[in-house]
Amino acid sequence: xxxxxxxxxxxxxxxxxxxxxxxxxxxxxxxxxxxxxxxxxxxxxxxxxxxxxxxxxxxxxxxxxxxxxxxxxxxxxxxxxxxxxxxxxxxxxxxxxxxxxxxxxxxxxxxxxxxxxxxxxxxxxxxxxxxxxxxxxxxxxxxxxxxxxxxxxxxxxxxxxxxxxxxxxxxxxxxxxxxxxxxxxxxxxxxxxxxxxxxxxxxxxxxxxxxxxxxxxxxxxxxxxxxxxxxxxxxxxxxxxxxxxxxxxxxxxxxxxxxxxxxxxxxxxxxxxxxxxxxxxxxxxxxxxxxxxxxxxxxxxxxxxxxxxxxxxxxxxxxxxxxxxxxxxxxxxxxxxxxxxxxxxxxxxxxxxxxxxxxxxxxxxxxxxxxxxxxxxxxxxxxxxxxxxxxxxxxxxxxxxxxxxxxxxxxxxxxxxxxxxxxxxxxxxxxxxxxxxxxxxxxxxxxxxxxx
Amino acid sequence: xxxxxxxxxxxxxxxxxxxxxxxxxxxxxxxxxxxxxxxxxxxxxxxxxxxxxxxxxxxxxxxxxxxxxxxxxxxxxxxxxxxxxxxxxxxxxxxxxxxxxxxxxxxxxxxxxxxxxxxxxxxxxxxxxxxxxxxxxxxxxxxxxxxxxxxxxxxxxxxxxxxxxxxxxxxxxxxxxxxxxxxxxxxxxxxxxxxxxxxxxxxxxxxxxxxxxxxxxxxxxxxxxxxxxxxxxxxxxxxxxxxxxxxxxxxxxxxxxxxxxxxxxxxxxxxxxxxxx
Numbered sequence: 001x002x003x004x005x006x007x008x009x010x011x012x013x014x015x016x017x018x019x020x021x022x023x024x025x026x027x028x029x030x031x032x033x034x035x036x037x038x039x040x041x042x043x044x045x046x047x048x049x050x051x052x053x054x055x056x057x058x059x060x061x062x063x064x065x066x067x068x069x070x071x072x073x074x075x076x077x078x079x080x081x082x083x084x085x086x087x088x089x090x091x092x093x094x095x096x097x098x099x100x101x102x103x104x105x106x107x108x109x110x111x112x113x114x115x116x117x118x119x120x121x122x123x124x125x126x127x128x129x130x131x132x133x134x135x136x137x138x139x140x141x142x143x144x145x146x147x148x149x150x151x152x153x154x155x156x157x158x159x160x161x162x163x164x165x166x167x168x169x170x171x172x173x174x175x176x177x178x179x180x181x182x183x184x185x186x187x188x189x190x191x192x193x194x195x196x197x198x199x200x201x202x203x204x205x206x207x208x209x210x211x212x213x214x215x216x217x218x219x220x221x222x223x224x225x226x227x228x229x230x231x232x233x234x235x236x237x238x239x240x241x242x243x244x245x246x247x248x249x250x251x252x253x254x255x256x257x258x259x260x261x262x263x264x265x266x267x268x269x270x271x272x273x274x275x276x277x278x279x280x281x282x283x284x285x286x287x288x289x290x291x292x293x294x295x296x297x298x299x300x301x302x303x304x305x306x307x308x309x310x311x312x313x314x315x316x317x318x319x320x321x322x323x324x325x326x327x328x329x330x331x332x333x334x335x336x337x338x339x340x341x342x343x344x345x346x347x348x349x350x351x352x353x354x355x356x357x358x359x360x361x362x363x364x365x366x367x368x369x370x371x372x373x374x375x376x377x378x379x380x381x382x383x384x385x386x387x388x389x390x391x392x393x394x395x396x397x398x399x400x401x402x403x404x405x406x407x408x409x410x411x412x413x414x415x416x417x418x419x420x421x422x423x424x425x426x427x428x429x430x431x432x433x434x435x436x437x438x439x440x441x442x443x444x445x446x447x448x449x450x451x452x
Numbered sequence: 453x454x455x456x457x458x459x460x461x462x463x464x465x466x467x468x469x470x471x472x473x474x475x476x477x478x479x480x481x482x483x484x485x486x487x488x489x490x491x492x493x494x495x496x497x498x499x500x501x502x503x504x505x506x507x508x509x510x511x512x513x514x515x516x517x518x519x520x521x522x523x524x525x526x527x528x529x530x531x532x533x534x535x536x537x538x539x540x541x542x543x544x545x546x547x548x549x550x551x552x553x554x555x556x557x558x559x560x561x562x563x564x565x566x567x568x569x570x571x572x573x574x575x576x577x578x579x580x581x582x583x584x585x586x587x588x589x590x591x592x593x594x595x596x597x598x599x600x601x602x603x604x605x606x607x608x609x610x611x612x613x614x615x616x617x618x619x620x621x622x623x624x625x626x627x628x629x630x631x632x633x634x635x636x637x638x639x640x641x642x643x644x645x646x647x648x649x650x651x652x653x654x655x656x657x658x659x660x661x662x663x664x665x666x667x668x669x670x671x672x673x674x675x676x677x678x679x680x681x682x683x684x685x686x687x688x689x690x691x692x693x694x695x696x697x698x699x700x701x702x703x704x705x706x707x708x709x710x711x712x713x714x715x716x717x718x719x720x721x722x723x724x725x726x727x728x729x
Contacts, residue, residue: 178612180626182546271691274628291613293692301616309619 002061002143002339004068004093004101006046006053009016009112012089021051023077027126034073035135042140044130046105048122050112055102056081057140067092073310096334101145102325104145105327107154108161113315115160115316120151129412142335150329158326162317168195169200170307171278174299175203175246178276182206189229190237190258191251195280199229199248213237215251228389235300241266248278249285263296280304305391339400341409346396352413353392357384458512459559461505462560468498469533469557471572476550488547488623492540495549499533502560515573524589525712529559531593532687534598543636544629551600562712563608580651588648590710594641595680599705601634602698608697631694634701635687641678649677667712679704 005320007017027045034043034054038063046053051435058066071083071090080086093101104110127144130136150413155161179185189196189197194216200223208231213236214220220231232240241247241263251257258277267275277298280285284300291298297440361384363376372380399416403409416422455463472494472624479488496615533556540546604624611621653675683700688690692700 176626177617177621180629265517268691270694272687272693273691274631276693292698297612299615307617334600 001063001095001100001408002055002057002098002140003063003067003095004053004055004091004098005074006051006065006091007089008053008091008110008133010110011091016089017050017052020074021047021049021077023079027129030077031130031133031135035133035365037066037069038062039069040136041135042130044126044140046123046126047206048119051105052103052277053141055098057138057143057388063094075419083090089216096330097334100326100330102143103145103150103330104323107322107326108151109154109319109322113311114319115155115162115167117155117161118132123200124148126384139337140228141146146329146333150326153166153329154322154325156323160315160322163314166300166321167304167308168199170304170311171199171280171299172202173277174304174307174400177279178297179245180272182246186211186212186243188240188247189223189396190214190249190285191281192216192223193250193252195250196248197223197227198281199250199278200229203246205392207246208390211240214404215451238262238266242269244275246278247286248280251285253281253285256283256285256287258286260293263290263293263319267293267296277296278304332394335404338409342399342403342413342416345416345422346392346399347418349416350388350392350396352420352422357388432452456512458505458508461501461508462564465498465501465505466557468494468501469553469560472498472549472553472558476547476553479712480550480620481517481545482619482623492537492549494536494547495533495553498538498553498556499530502530502533502556523563524585525559525715526563527565528589528596529556531590531623532559532596532600534554535593536597539633543632543633545601545604545625547624548597548600548604548630550635551603552597555596565724574724580654584648584651587644591641591648591700592712594637594644595696595701595705595708598634598641598701599631599639601637601707602701605634605698606695606702608689609698627694629714631697634698635684635693637703638680642684645677645680649673669714672707672714676704676707676711679707687729689720 002282003074005305007020009017009436027047031043031045034040034045034056037057041057043054045086046055052074054070056066056070071087074090075081075083075086078086094250101110106120106123107113108117111119123144127141127148144243148305175185182203183206185207186209187200187203189200189210189212190193192212196212200212203210210224210227211232212220212224212227213230213234214223215234217231217233223229224231241258247258249258263275270294270318275296276294277286277290279298279300282301286298286300288298288300290296361381365380369380399412403412472491475494476489477492479485479491506523510523514558536545536549538550540549605627608621608624608627608630611617612627625633652670679700683692683697685706686700687697
């Protein structure tokens with residue numbers, strides 16, 4: 001069974017999430033220790049700014065015990081007196097619920113910003129770390145791979161990842177729609193506050209140059225050093241307007257700092273080059289009349305907010321389709337795992353039938369039919385092989401289908417074991433790779449090879 | 453009635469242009485993204501079919517492609533579609549195909565009306581004439597593309613000014629890419645047009661013999677050359693970029709289209725192929 005224990009933006013305030021994330025800054029060490037805990041078969045550790053989750057595969061009868069252990073462990077790491085204190089922020093998902101949650105998280109349906117792509121990368125990174133430390137290898141590994149496939153389907157078959165969902169990204173998107181490639185653009189920041197910094201981080205990466213113009217030169221210099229930009233004195237604002245392609249305005253000025261006349265004068269020297277203002281200041285920093293000038297475009301917070309709302313609405317409209325994909329994939333995955341539960345019994349049944357037929361064949365070939373040549377013996381063995389396969393094919397398929405459909409694999413397996421006097425096969429969860437190995441190497445070995 | 457291979461190629465090219473135009477229209481109106489992915493290759497396929505049609509027709513009628521107004525029109529359309537297909541990815545102007553495909557289709561169909569006999573070429577002019585015509589049709593092809601980029605620019609710029617960022621705006625190429633592409637097409641086409649004008653001037657004294665239509669054609673040819681030259685000059689000298697350059701380009705191309713219309717409806721029965729003078 002897969003269990004998930006964690007906190008997210010939906011269950012815990014930021015300070016709790018910070019406390020847990022900070023206390024668990026060495027995931028490798030934690031993973032190694034958790035994986036050696038009795039009852040835990042596989043485990044991964046997912047830590048992002050919005051969630052911290054432990055995903056583990058455990059034996060069914062050990063789920064409660066593992067849950068309490070993980071809760072205490074998490075509480076101890078985060079400095080809480082005991083797990084009870086932390087439990088109000090924790091969620092506990094098990095079995096199908098846990099798989100559903102994992103699929104939704106990977107598909108970014110559980111994120112603060114619906115459809116954001118980072119979570120999939122973070123989950124893949126967590127999976128890679130676990131694989132490197134060999135803490136995933138079977139059921140959980142398969143489930144994670146399926147979660148990645150589900151996320152890929154959701155992204156490709158819905159528009160949940162499209163559209164703009166923040167003011168600064170709306171500004172960047174619009175800049176790209178105007179200039180295409182930003183690598184030839186000069187970005188000028190007016191103001192050096194938090195908003196400017198946020199916009200600069202979105203825009204500055206791909207730009208040819210980033211300049212920061214602020215009334216306080218000291219602050220501009222500090223931010224410029226942080227962002228590998230150039231600080232310019234406030235007095236040079238008009239001269240900078242000649243060079244800039246994109247201007248992000250976010251000063252606290254109560255009156256516009258960029259006037260129509262100023263831009264018109266700069267326009268002469270600009271020789272008609274396009275100039276795009278992203279005015280995210282309130283009150284506005286750029287006179288609205290600037291938008292009326294040729295090849296100059298001014299977009300303020302309200303204009304960009306419309307884009308953000310549109311983007312969010314569009315994403316929200318895709319949730320239903322995305323949830324349908326997730327549910328469909330979950331049903332198919334659960335059916336597949338259920339069908340696997342009867343696989344050891346099927347293998348044992350086939351092995352028993354083959355063993356009986358093989359010993360009967362040997363007895364006959366050493367008795368009444370001992371005069372047969374090798375080709376006749378081989379033909380007889382092949383015939384019995386084929387008959388056994390045909391006879392067992394239908395019951396095997398029906399067992400798998402019934403188990404997948406109704407989820408009563410254990411009852412069915414027990415009935416088959418009782419009817420055919422089979423010794424109980426390996427329990428589900430101990431290994432899932434073995435049935436295939438069994439069938440290929442031993443139980444399914446053709447009788448023809450044994451009679452030769 | 454049995455169709456000849458050249459007719460089949462003509463029909464196939466026309467259907468491909470039409471298909472591309474329809475796909476582009478669906479894409480621009482907010483249809484599935486895949487329509488926008490399929491349309492540009494369909495323009496390329498149409499251009500190839502179109503080229504095959506021109507070559508086949510030329511071989512079948514034993515006429516050099518540049519020695520008949522019907523071939524010239526057809527070639528100009530084909531060249532513009534082919535050039536678009538070659539540069540669209542690098543210059544990021546995929547959606548310009550939405551304007552190129554219908555124009556190419558119109559030229560292709562118009563070439564049917566223009567098809568007719570070709571006049572025997574004067575021995576003194578025969579050496580220069582194919583070069584004159586080739587330069588003109590290259591110029592026309594490039595101005596077609598410049599004009600397509602200009603139309604897309606004007607639409608997108610208007611939407612940006614009006615802050616209507618939904619629908620078509622999202623599907624058009626970046627504004628600056630359109631401006632740059634338009635300028636490049638003009639800059640490449642202008643020397644060709646200039647050569648066409650200069651070479652055409654060599655026998656301009658014979659224009660009067662062609663009647664009023666030929667005179668109007670010649671005058672309009674000079675006007676279009678002047679307009680496009682002015683657009684390029686003002687761009688480099690006075691920073692006329694963006695909307696102004698786009699309107700100038702569209703105006704210049706409109707005059708060229710007028711010249712072509714005169715050829716199609718009034719010049720085919722007597723003329724060879726001098727698009728401009």
